[in-house]
Amino acid sequence: MEKLLIQNISQLVTSKGKSARHGNAMQQIEIQENAAIYIEAGIIEKVGNNAEVETYAKKNGDDFKIVNAQGKCAIPGFIDPHTHFLFGGSRADEFMDRLAGVPYLELLKQGGGICSTMQSTRDSSEESLYQSGRAVLNNMLKLGVTSVEGKSGYGLDKDTELKQLRVMHRLNQDLPISLQTTFLGAHAVPPEYKGNGDQYIDFLVSDVLTQVKKENLADFCDVFCEPDVFSLEQSERFLSRAAQMGFKLKMHADEINSIGGAALAHKLKAISADHLLAVTEADIQALSSGNTIAVLLPATAFCMRKPFAPARKMIDAGCAVALASDFNPGSCYTYSIPLILALAVISMCMTLEEALTAITLNAAAAIDQADSVGSIEPGKRADILLLAYPDYRFLVYHTGINIVQHVIKDGEFLW
Numbered sequence: 001m002e003k004l005l006i007q008n009i010s011q012l013v014t015s016k017g018k019s020a021r022h023g024n025a026m027q028q029i030e031i032q033e034n035a036a037i038y039i040e041a042g043i044i045e046k047v048g049n050n051a052e053v054e055t056y057a058k059k060n061g062d063d064f065k066i067v068n069a070q071g072k073c074a075i076p077g078f079i080d081p082h083t084h085f086l087f088g089g090s091r092a093d094e095f096m097d098r099l100a101g102v103p104y105l106e107l108l109k110q111g112g113g114i115c116s117t118m119q120s121t122r123d124s125s126e127e128s129l130y131q132s133g134r135a136v137l138n139n140m141l142k143l144g145v146t147s148v149e150g151k152s153g154y155g156l157d158k159d160t161e162l163k164q165l166r167v168m169h170r171l172n173q174d175l176p177i178s179l180q181t182t183f184l185g186a187h188a189v190p191p192e193y194k195g196n197g198d199q200y201i202d203f204l205v206s207d208v209l210t211q212v213k214k215e216n217l218a219d220f221c222d223v224f225c226e227p228d229v230f231s232l233e234q235s236e237r238f239l240s241r242a243a244q245m246g247f248k249l250k251m252h253a254d255e256i257n258s259i260g261g262a263a264l265a266h267k268l269k270a271i272s273a274d275h276l277l278a279v280t281e282a283d284i285q286a287l288s289s290g291n292t293i294a295v296l297l298p299a300t301a302f303c304m305r306k307p308f309a310p311a312r313k314m315i316d317a318g319c320a321v322a323l324a325s326d327f328n329p330g331s332c333y334t335y336s337i338p339l340i341l342a343l344a345v346i347s348m349c350m351t352l353e354e355a356l357t358a359i360t361l362n363a364a365a366a367i368d369q370a371d372s373v374g375s376i377e378p379g380k381r382a383d384i385l386l387l388a389y390p391d392y393r394f395l396v397y398h399t400g401i402n403i404v405q406h407v408i409k410d411g412e413f414l415w
C-alpha cells in the first residue's frame with residue numbers, strides 16, 4: 001500500500017466540506033502555512049502542521065515516501081464539470097465567420113454548427129476518437145484538471161452517441177483522470193428529424209436512453225434548451241423521463257436566449273444548470289433557493305463576444321457557482337484553466353477565493369462528486385496540485401500562465 005508524506009508545504013489552500021458552498025460561503029477558504037499532508041492508498045489521511053502530520057504518519061512505522069514541498073502552494077486538483085471534449089473534425093472556418101458577425105444559431109440553422117461536428121464525428125472511427133480524446137485529456141491533466149465531465153451529443157443517432165460514450169469509458173479506464181459521462185443526445189435536432197423535434201425526443205427516450213442505461217454508459221442526461229433547438233416543454237419531457245430512468249440531470253440553460261431554463265433545472269432538481277448568460281432575476285432567485293449548481297462558462301462568453309453571466313449577482317444572491325471550460329469545437333475551443341480563472345476574477349469580479357471554490361469544491365458538486373473530491377481533507381481522494389509559487393494569488397496574478405508544477409492523482413505523482 002503506497003504511503004506518502006508531503007512536508008513543508010509553504011501554503012496549503014482549500015475550501016472545505018462535502019457539498020457545494022453557496023453565496024458568501026464560497027469566500028471561506030482555509031490557508032495554512034508550513035503544512036503537511038499524509039496519504040495512504042490514494043486517500044488523504046491527515047492534514048495539518050508538519051509536526052502533527054509526521055507524528056500521525058509514524059504511528060504505523062516509517063515505510064512512507066517523503067516529498068519536500070518547500071516554496072510551493074498546494075491546492076485541490078481542478079475539476080472541469082462541463083466539456084464536450086470528444087468529437088471529430090474542427091470548425092476554424094465557422095469561428096472566423098462568427099468573428100465576422102454571423103450569429104451562432106444562424107450557423108446551426110444552415111446545417112453547420114453542431115450538425116457539422118455531428119457529421120465528422122459520425123465519420124470518425126472509434127480509434128481516432130479515442131486518440132484525439134486521449135490527447136485532450138492528457139493536456140488537461142497538465143493544466144491540473146484531475147476530474148472532468150464529458151458529454152456525448154455529436155452523434156445524434158444511436159450508434160454514434162453510444163460510440164462516444166463507450167470511448168469515454170475506455171479513456172476513463174486508461175488514463176489517470178476521473179471522468180463522469182453525460183448523455184447529450186438532445187444537443188440538436190439531426191437532419192433525419194428536421195422539423196420533428198418531438199419525434200426525435202421520443203426516439204432518444206425509447207431507443208437510445210434504454211441502451212445507455214443497459215450498458216451503464218452515462219451518469220447524467222443533459223439537453224440544449226434554447227429557442228429553435230429544444231423548447232422548454234421538450235426539455236422538460238426529455239429530462240423527466242431521464243430522471244424516471246435513474247439518470248441525474250444537467251441542462252444547457254439560458255445560454256443565448258432567456259426562456260426559463262434555469263427555473264426548469266431548479267424545478268426538476270437538476271444537479272446543475274449551465275451557461276446562464278441570459279439568466280433573469282427570477283431564475284437567480286429560483287437557483288439560490290435550491291441545490292442546483294450554477295455552472296458558469298466564461299471562456300464561452302469570451303469566445304462568443306457575449307456579456308459574461310452575472311456571477312457577482314448570483315453569488316450575492318446565495319447561489320452555488322461553479323466554473324467550467326465548456327471545451328467544444330464550436331463556441332469554445334479552449335480548456336485553459338488559467339484563462340477561465342483570469343476571466344472569472346478580472347472580468348466577472350469573482351474574488352480569487354470564490355473562483356477557487358468554484359473550480360474545485362463547487363465543480364465537484366456539479367458532477368455530484370463533492371463527497372470524494374474537491375478539497376484537501378481527510379477521507380477525500382488525494383487529487384492535489386503543487387504550484388510553482390508559494391502563494392495561491394499567483395493563480396491569477398500570473399495571468400493566463402499555467403503555474404501547476406506537480407499533479408498528484410489518487411496519491412500518485414503524475415509528474
Ligand code: NIG
Pocket residue numbers: 084113114117224252255300326328329330331332
Ligand atoms: O455548450 N450550446 C450548446 N453546446 C455547446 C456548443 C457545441 C458546439 O457548438 O459544437 C456549448 O456551447
Ligand code: FE
Pocket residue numbers: 082083084252326328
Ligand atoms: Fe456546453
